[in-house]
Amino acid sequence: MENRFNTIAGWVLGSGMVALALSSLSYRYFEAGKTHAPEKPGYAIEGRRR
Incomplete structure (x- = not known):
């Protein structure tokens, strides 16, 4: 559980x-x-003048 939290927190901080x-x-x-x-x-x- 804690490993998953650290992974998600790392991705959020990295982003x-x-x-x-x-x-x-x-x-x-x-x-x-x-x-x-x-x-x-x-x-x-620039262009045609009348």
């Missing part, structure tokens, strides 16, 4: 650690904390 690591990596990859805004918002769309 939590993996989720925390992935969250931290995605935060850094997508620069979620960036504070600078572009000088001119948006972008020009």
